[in-house]
Amino acid sequence: MTRNATNEATRILGIEHPIIQGPFGGGLSTAALAATVANHGGLGSFGAHMLAPERIGTVAADIRALTDRPFALNLWVSDHDAGGDHIDPDTFERGWRLFEPYFRELGVEKPRPGPAERGHPRFEEQVDALLEARPPAFSFVFGIPSPAVLAECRRRGIATIGAATSIAEAQALEAAGVDLVVASGSEAGGHRPSFLARAEESLMGTFALVQLVSARAKTPVIAAGGIADARGVRAAFALGAQAVQIGTAFLACSESGTNDAHRDLLFSERAQHTTLTRAFTGRLARGLRNRWTEEMASHTGELPPFPTCGWFVSKLRPAALAAGRTDLISLWSGQIAPNLRHRSAAALMQSLLQDLGRPEHPHEEETPA
Structure with missing residues (x-):
């Protein structure tokens, strides 16, 4: 990579440097984090998949109040798995039998879902709100938006970024006309965004996936998973990527929305031990091993579907956090x-740019660290 180098990915996104902050859902993204990355010339991102549609415009406005540079909002195209469109009595009782001991341990009352409870906003309503908010970029996982949505993004000048965990998914994204493809390797923290096969069958490593996808796609490739410093960025570029998406390294920063206990664990020896689990949401995701992942490992077949599983866990999380019980909460982390x-x-952006030999031009209204 040379100083002031640009490529198709940076031109499409309108950014100075080919560094994208991974989007985090469930309250882990913040406007401050997205704006800090944007103000240093990268692409800040905000995971909006758990937001009610009426909140999406507010978040976009919050980010715009902190930066005039490009940023992305992220949604999950598939908002439920089979049997998870609403919480029916049978599914509720199945989940309650599994999780009741933890509710009792934490002193949390049995939750009562409403008649229309589903645990996740509807994508169709969210994407309408996103289009109205008109972020510079729309990134998405777990599928491909409809041709009508993609056409409306093009009409409004919104760059589209889709995630793939296999060659077939990358080819499907390219065929749909998506602007950029994220090659998401199994090293990455958080959810595995597979949509054409089970996530367990789509666990290719980042650097194999980047080579395979970039050799077969004309669409610019963004490498994600196992990248936290300039060495990883250089390796990704050598293998065909035009940009990188960095998740865990940004999640560990003070600007993210996670808690201090999680941050401290990411900088501890515990960070050497991650696992893939469905036990927090019903969808496969990578995080630090803890009591919850260990005890649930033998009950995978009993887990309710996404998002019902996450609905139960969300009722436990506040009490677990209040008690400092990191053994019972999700601690998303990549292998790096x-x-x-x-x-x-x-500091992370400054270090990346310095080590890559790229001049930094932070925005004069840069968000404080």
Whole structure:
């Protein structure tokens, strides 16, 4: 990579540097984090998949109040798995039998779902709100939006970024006319965004996937998973990527929405031990091992579907956090976490740009670290 180098990915996104902050849902994204990355010339992102449609415009406005540079909003195209469109009595009782001991341990009352409870907003309503908010970029996982949505993005000048975990998924995204493809390797923290096969059958590593996809796609490829410093960025570029998406390293920063206990664990020896689990949401995701992942490992077949599983766990999380019980909450992390060095997004961006030999031009209204 050379100083001031640009490529198709950076031109499409309108950014100075080919560094994208991974989007985090469930309250882990913040406007401050997205704006900090944007103000340093990368693409800040905000995971909006758990937001009610009316909140999406507010979040976009919050980010715009902190930066005038490009950012992305992220949604989940598939908002439920089979049997998870609403919480019917049988599904509720199945989940309650499994989770009741933890509710009792934490002193949390038995939750009562409403008649229309489903645990996740509807994508169709969210994407209408996103189009109205008109973010510079729309990134998405777990599928491909309809041709009508993609056409409306083009009409409104919104760049589209889709995630793939296999060659077939990347080819499907390209055929749909998506602007950029994220090659998401199994090293990455958080959810595995597979949509053409089960996530367990789509666990190719980042650098194999990047090579395979970039050799077969004309669409610019973004490498994601196992990247936390300039060495990873250079490796991704050598294998055909035009940009990188960095998740765990930004999640560990003070600007993210996670809790301090999670951050401290990401910088501890515990970070050497991650696992793939469906036990928090019903969908496969990578995080730090803890009591919950260990005890649930033998009950995978009993888990209710997404998003019902996550609905139950969300009722436990506040009490677990209040009690400091990191053994019972999700601690998303990629396999690269033992190499994390920076605790602020500003420091991380500055280090990446310095090590890559790229001049930094932070925005004069840069968000404080």
